[in-house]
Amino acid sequence: MAAIELESLHKQFDDIVALRDVDLTVHAGEVFGLLGPNGAGKSTMIDVVLDYVRPTAGTATVFGLDAQQETKAVHRRVGVLPDAYHLDGHLSARNHVEFAIESMDTDDDSDAVLDRVGLGSVADRAVGGFSKGMEQRLALALALVGEPELLIFDEPSTGLDPNGARRMRTIVREECDRGATVFFSSHILGQVQAVCDRVGILVDGTIVAEDSIGGLQETVGTSETLRVTLDSQPGETIESVRQLPDVRNVSVSDTDGVVSVSCPARQKVAVIDTLRQNGASVLDIETSEVSLDELFAAYTGADG
Numbered sequence: 001m002a003a004i005e006l007e008s009l010h011k012q013f014d015d016i017v018a019l020r021d022v023d024l025t026v027h028a029g030e031v032f033g034l035l036g037p038n039g040a041g042k043s044t045m046i047d048v049v050l051d052y053v054r055p056t057a058g059t060a061t062v063f064g065l066d067a068q069q070e071t072k073a074v075h076r077r078v079g080v081l082p083d084a085y086h087l088d089g090h091l092s093a094r095n096h097v098e099f100a101i102e103s104m105d106t107d108d109d110s111d112a113v114l115d116r117v118g119l120g121s122v123a124d125r126a127v128g129g130f131s132k133g134m135e136q137r138l139a140l141a142l143a144l145v146g147e148p149e150l151l152i153f154d155e156p157s158t159g160l161d162p163n164g165a166r167r168m169r170t171i172v173r174e175e176c177d178r179g180a181t182v183f184f185s186s187h188i189l190g191q192v193q194a195v196c197d198r199v200g201i202l203v204d205g206t207i208v209a210e211d212s213i214g215g216l217q218e219t220v221g222t223s224e225t226l227r228v229t230l231d232s233q234p235g236e237t238i239e240s241v242r243q244l245p246d247v248r249n250v251s252v253s254d255t256d257g258v259v260s261v262s263c264p265a266r267q268k269v270a271v272i273d274t275l276r277q278n279g280a281s282v283l284d285i286e287t288s289e290v291s292l293d294e295l296f297a298a299y300t301g302a303d304g
C-alpha cells in the first residue's frame, strides 16, 4: 500500500492555483524528495495531506486513510516537521520532548531523542534562547517521537549548519532503515540527491517529473556536464554552441576560458567541433555527471 497517494488534487486560493490536478504516489518504505521553486505548492501539498488545508478537488490518502475524513488516524501514524511551528520559550527542550512522549503515549527516552538531534548538552535550557538551527533540531526531535510510520518534513534543513544538515541526512536514512517512509520538501538539491530514493519536481502546482535521480537524468537527456579548456576565449563560437540541439547551461569562465556545457553524450563531438570553428585549440576536456542543480534548472526553465 502507498504511504501517500494523491489523486487529481487541486487547490485554489481565490485566484491563485497552488496545486493543479496533482497525481502522486509515495511508496511505503521509500525516501521521497519533493523539489520545487518558491511558491511551487510544496507546503500546500503537505498541508492538504495533514488536513491543515482543504483541497478544492481531488483526494489525498495516507496508508489508505482519507486525509480529510480520517485525519486523527492519519496524524497518529505521521511525524511532522512543519514549515512553521510554535515552541514555548519558557520551557526546556526536554520539557517539549517529554510532552510529546506523553501525548503520544510512548516510552521513548527523552535523553536519547535529544542526543540524536545534537541537543543533549542543552536539554535543560529554555528554548526561548535557542537559535533558529537549535529550534529546527528540536522540531525534528518532536517529529521523531514514537517512531512514526511516515515522516513528513517541510524544508527540514532550514537554519541548519553543515553538521546539522549531515545529522539530518543520517537520521533520514536511519528512519528509512527501520522501515519508515520519509517524505520531505527541499530547495537543497544536494540534500535530496544524497538521501532520496525518488524525487518529484513540482513547478507552478504541477508535478513535472517523478522518478529516481538516475531516471530523471535519463529523461532530461543531459547525462553529462562537459568542461572544455581552450587556448583562447571562445568569442562568437559560444553562441553557435548555444544554438546546438539539447545543449543547456552554456557558460564561459572569464579568467581561464573554460567552457561548461550540459549535453547528452551524443552531442559532445558537435560541441567541441563548434568551439574549434574560429581556430581555437582544445587543451583539455573533462566530463562529469549532471548534478541535480542542472536537472532542476532544465525542468523549471531556469537559465543555468
Ligand SMILES: Nc1ncnc2c1ncn2[C@@H]1O[C@H](COP(=O)(O)OP(=O)(O)OP(=O)(O)O)[C@@H](O)[C@H]1O
Pocket (backbone or CB within 6 Å): 013, 016, 017, 018, 036, 037, 038, 039, 040, 041, 042, 043, 044, 045
Ligand atoms: N493561505 C493562502 N492564501 C493564499 N495563497 C496562498 C496560501 N497559501 C499558499 N498560497 C499561495 O499558493 C502558492 C503555493 O504556495 P506554497 O507555500 O505551497 O509554495 P511552496 O512551494 O511551499 O513555496 P516555498 O518554497 O516558498 O515555501 C503560492 O502562490 C502562495 O502564494
